[in-house]
Amino acid sequence: MSYNCPVCGFEKLTFEPYDEKGLASYQICPCCGFEFGCDDFPEKEEAFEKWRLKWIEDGCVWFSRNPPPLDWNVQEQLKQLQNR
Ligand SMILES: [Zn+2]
Numbered sequence: 829m830s831y832n833c834p835v836c837g838f839e840k841l842t843f844e845p846y847d848e849k850g851l852a853s854y855q856i857c858p859c860c861g862f863e864f865g866c867d868d869f870p871e872k873e874e875a876f877e878k879w880r881l882k883w884i885e886d887g888c889v890w891f892s893r894n895p896p897p898l899d900w901n902v903q904e905q906l907k908q909l910q911n912r
Pocket of ligand 1 (some may be wrong): 833834835836837840857858859860861862
């Protein structure tokens with residue numbers, strides 16, 4: 829099971845960013861570096877948006893020290909995000 833990052837659209841998060849009660853996983857997205865429960869202050873949706881714009885502006889750089897999945901395609905990922 830994998831989950832989508834609400835910020836960058838990365839589709840292979842190990843944990844659900846927020847559970848059904850809205851509690852954060854405190855996982856850091858390996859793609860955009862957003863930490864759920866930490867970087868979403870004070871307003872989630874707004875924080876997502878800001879972080880996403882900055883991430884795109886900075887050239888959509890892979891965040892984690894571990895390499896991205898072999899089939900990682902940032903253009904495709906952003907397209908999916910826009911469709912949501
Ligand atoms: Zn992300």
